Amino acid sequence: GAVVSQHPSWVICKSGTSVKIECRSLDFQATTMFWYRQFPKQSLMLMATSNEGSKATYEQGVEKDKFLINHASLTLSTLTVTSAHPEDSSFYICSASRAGGVYNEQFFGPGTRLTVL
Amino acid sequence: AQSVTQLDSHVSVSEGTPVLLRCNYSSSYSPSLFWYVQHPNKGLQLLLKYTSAATLVKGINGFEAEFKKSETSFHLTKPSAHMSDAAEYFCVVTLNQAGTALIFGKGTTLSVSS
Numbered sequence: 001g002a003v004v005s006q007h008p009s010w011v012i013c014k015s016g017t018s019v020k021i022e023c024r025s026l027d028f029q030a031t032t033m034f035w036y037r038q039f040p041k042q043s044l045m046l047m048a049t050s051n052e053g054s055k056a057t058y059e060q061g062v063e064k065d066k067f068l069i070n071h072a073s074l075t076l077s078t079l080t081v082t083s084a085h086p087e088d089s090s091f092y093i094c095s096a097s098r099a100g101g102v103y104n105e106q107f108f109g110p111g112t113r114l115t116v117l
Numbered sequence: 118a119q120s121v122t123q124l125d126s127h128v129s130v131s132e133g134t135p136v137l138l139r140c141n142y143s144s145s146y147s148p149s150l151f152w153y154v155q156h157p158n159k160g161l162q163l164l165l166k167y168t169s170a171a172t173l174v175k176g177i178n179g180f181e182a183e184f185k186k187s188e189t190s191f192h193l194t195k196p197s198a199h200m201s202d203a204a205e206y207f208c209v210v211t212l213n214q215a216g217t218a219l220i221f222g223k224g225t226t227l228s229v230s231s
Contacts (some may be wrong), residue, residue: 006160033187034218034219041224042224043207043221043222043223043224044161044207044221045221046218046219049218069220095161095162105163105166106219108153108160108161108162108163109160110159111156111158111160111162113158
């Protein structure tokens with residue numbers, strides 16, 4: 001149980017294109033989903049936290065208009081990188097947590113590699 | 118403020134020898150702590166977690182970690198390394214008591230030679 005999927009796993013696009021990445025919790029309802037960014041050989045940096053049905057909370061330094069997050073249902077969150085540029089190339093990882101318990105453990109997706117040419 | 122420091126960016130061991138990956142944390146409350154492993158181009162897999170129960174935590178694949186409050190440490194160990202253990206390891210601490218946000222260490226690359 002507690003499987004999180006991401007689609008696509010790898011996307012290559014031209015500069016100026018918008019790219020949508022999906023994150024799905026396959027066997028549980030995710031009250032909260034998180035989006036992380038990981039540069040090569042670096043750690044994960046939290047970009048934003050989203051709760052179903054409400055606006056995402058972005059971390060300092062993350063452009064809301066650049067990285068649009070939608071958490072329309074308890075099993076799906078999307079991250080849209082608008083007008084992507086080469087510096088947006090990165091590994092994007094989502095995680096999802098479910099309600100209950102003292103600590104809401106996060107379950108991570110396999111990641112999406114974005115390459116912007 | 119909460120923070121986590123992985124003391125070694127790279128650890129190299131021989132197959133069959135013990136593994137020690139060091140992690141120190143700073144927290145203003147009793148945190149939850151985790152170790153995750155990431156194989157190349159893969160997502161994160163939870164190895165083990167500490168959430169204020171037993172201080173010695175056993176995880177998957179023979180890994181374990183001991184929470185030492187006096188030393189603010191949560192080092193990851195394994196008695197005998199396998200080639201398949203070669204990966205990136207992240208020590209993670211909860212940012213808040215609700216556990217809804219995580220802070221990742223910078224990671225330790227574990228290399229295992231035959």
